[in-house]
C-alpha cells in the first residue's frame with residue numbers, strides 16, 4: 001500500500017531527525033521541497049530552468065511550478081511506495097493544489113503528522129548548537145561538546161553560534177511558524193488527517209509513535 005505522508009513541525013521540533021528514521025523504516029522517500037528545488041534546478045530540465053529564473057530574481061516560485069515538480073517526482077520509481085513531504089504545503093492554496101495532484105494520481109494523503117513541541121524545548125535544543133567557522137563541523141554544547149571549549153576538535157577553528165540559533169531569533173521563528181501553520185493544522189484536522197506527535201528528547205519515542213499509528 002502506498003503511504004503518502006506530510007510532516008509539519010516548528011523549526012527545532014526534530015522534523016529532520018524523524019524523517020531520516022521514518023522513511024527507510026517504511027521504504028518511502030523523504031521529499032524536502034528545499035532539496036527538491038535545488039535538485040530540479042541542478043538537473044537543467046525545462047522546469048528546472050523556469051524555477052531557476054524565479055529563484056535568481058529573488059521571487060517566490062509560483063505554486064503551480066512547485067506542484068509540477070512534486071507531480072513529476074511522485075512518478076519516480078523511488079516514490080512508488082510513498083513519500084514523506086516536508087516543507088510543502090505551507091498555505092491552504094498549496095494544500096488544495098497538493099490534494100488535487102494526489103487525487104489525479106489516485107494517491108490520497110494517508111496522514112499528516114504534526115510534530116508539536118514546546119518553545120522551551122526548542123530553545124534548549126537550538127541555543128546550544130555551535131559549529132566550526134572554518135570546517136563547518138557541528139557541535140552541541142550539552143550532547144556533543146568539543147574537547148576544548150570554543151575550539152573545533154578537528155581543525156582548531158573557532159566555534160560560533162548561528163544567527164538563526166540565538167534565543168531571540170528562535171522565539172520569533174517559532175511564533176511565525178505557529179501563526180502561519182495554524183490554518184493548515186485546522187485544514188487537515190477537518191479532513192481527519194492530522195495526527196499530533198509530541199516531540200521528545202528521545203527521537204525513538206516519536207518514531208515509535210508514528211510507526212504504531214501507521215500499523216494500526
Ligand SMILES: [Zn+2]
Pocket residue numbers: 132133134135136137152153154155156157
Ligand atoms: Zn573545524
